[in-house]
Amino acid sequence: MSNGFKKKMMSELSQLVIPLIALAILILFNLIRDPGFFGIGVAVNNDGNRVLTGNLISIIDSASELAIIAMGMTLVTAACGGQDISVGAVGAISGAVFVKMIQAMGGINAGTFAVALLLAIVVTICFKLFNGTLVSVFRIQPMIATLILYSCGRSIAYWINGDATPQLTSPILTAIGMTIPGIPVPTPIFCVLLVGLLLALIFRFTNISLYTQSVGINQGAARLNGINPIVIKLLSFVLLGVCVSVASLIGISRLGQLNHKTLLVDIEMDAILAVAIGGNNLGGGKFKLSGSILGAYIIQMLTTTLYAMKVSPVNVKAYKAIVIIIIVIAGSPVVKEKVTALWKKLRSSGAAIRKEVG
């Protein structure tokens, strides 16, 4: 292995060190607390299908929406240097459009499902383009620009659905929210894989990843090099829109109903947290999708661990906050510098001792 390659690998991995350590500590903690915590069993659900059960499966399953939105959030963060806080509200709008279309077409089958989903995605992209235009053309801080939809998005969803919380039951939705008959793994996990694969393919075969990073690092320089920052920023919002729509579909399918107040509620905060825990700079520039996905699973594992420790759901926030503070302190530049300095000192003194002995 050449030295240059090794160095590159190290720098690639260094961003993931903190989240990986955090994940390892969480896993270790759970194993010590309850050795059977990660046991996976097989059970038969109400429909007579064999499905995998266990804490590990439920963690990966219930983090799906968060992981999908965190991926989109990473792109917006990287390109615009700010976060979109309207994802939960826009997710509710997307769900409202989806349910409204299904109701208008009179029931769910493969055809109406596809049409409704497509329309929901298109509407979501339109809303995201509104955000994106404010950010890129009018040069408004992303958080402020998305504050508008954050404060009124759920009201729009409510208005679309005519003051109701509609119920939906269909084998198609069960297949998306729970499991497909014959496959024991919950479907949302496949949705995460699908979205992740799609983004990975886009990044593999286009230069969007590079362009996004250069716009995030220095917009003026990117423009002088022939990249149109406005298009790149809008594109990041479009991709986020698709992610939000998919997450909203999973959320509706899980419950079989649309509640504009609770669908994807507070997910924007968790998504931003996932991006930050994944070692991405919230000020834009370089990004790592894998870090954000890891962050999402860390957050979910933390929540599940706290539930398993009999912490009541309303109190979880306080403990979560403490763990988050510890993680960000460990990842802070000042602490990193101190630790590296200490490590170097230890190594050099170790080398000196070895020399003396040798």
Add this chain to the structure above:
Amino acid sequence: MSGKNNRRREPLTDAQLLMTISIGIFAAMYLAAMIFMGGGFLKAQQIFDLLNDNSYLIIISCALTIVMIGGGINISVGGVISFTCMACAIFLNGTGIASGPMGIVLALLLALGIGLGFGLLMGFLVSYLQIQPFIVSLAGMFLARGLTTILSVNPVKVAHEGFLELVKAKIKIPWLGYVAQNGNLIPAKIEIGTVVAICVVILMFVLLRHLRLGRNIYALGGNRQSALMLGINVKRTCFYSYLISGLLSGLAGFVFLMHKPAGNASVAMRSEMDAIAASIIGGTLLTGGVGNVIGTFFGVMILATIQKIIALSPLNASWWQEMASGAMLGFFIILQSVVLSHRGRKTKK
């Protein structure tokens, strides 16, 4: 940045322009409400009602304005309000010294202490450990909300008699009152919280405009690197801005309790976003270095007036209110951006 003595004759600065726009819009909106809605808007009491209901919002908006001028953000203010309310309510219901008149003073100290504690924690993390302010204050929000429910999941009503007297106490101004249908003169009433809020606005205005710390905060938000070169202790200035904002949010919690004497886990939900919106409408830029608490005050008044107008109109539903304030916010944000970019072009020529 606001003009100094030798620039008195120059045109308005960006912040002053944005502030003027927001004051103008508030005046126009209130005038329109007076003409078209009549009724309550013709009474002086209406303005005092707006102030009484939103005194806590004015205080946390000032808290946010200061942090935002310094280039940071603090979204924990709403959580701190709910935690302070709950802690003070439980404390005031206690026995011993808490049940006497001294209890109120101690409760106020407790509120300020909680706010100061959050300010210390977040200020240290942001300025000395250089962690992103959004994440730090998000964790602060989670912590405060979680601690509130750990204290009590159910609402706690204050039973302290002295405190309830304080809640009822109002400053009455007879000559601003109106004559009710039965011929009695009903004086205009101002709650103590409103007076506190106005004092906070004035104090913060003086702090930002005339004290060294205030000028340092502007310098820090305008350009961190230049501030450092000028010999300003950047870290300490940043730390103090969070300290002040924490202290103010604790105070806002106490004022909230004086308005509605009960601790409740869902109190002041999303008020941090209202406070950010008010600061923005008042002409504070999230990028830092530009802003003014007087503008923020009018930002709160604009949001409050919109809500009042919708509440009195036939469209009285919470979702209409939210949509209207969202639309208004959008209008302001775009207006700001257009005005600023237009001026930018002019000065370049």
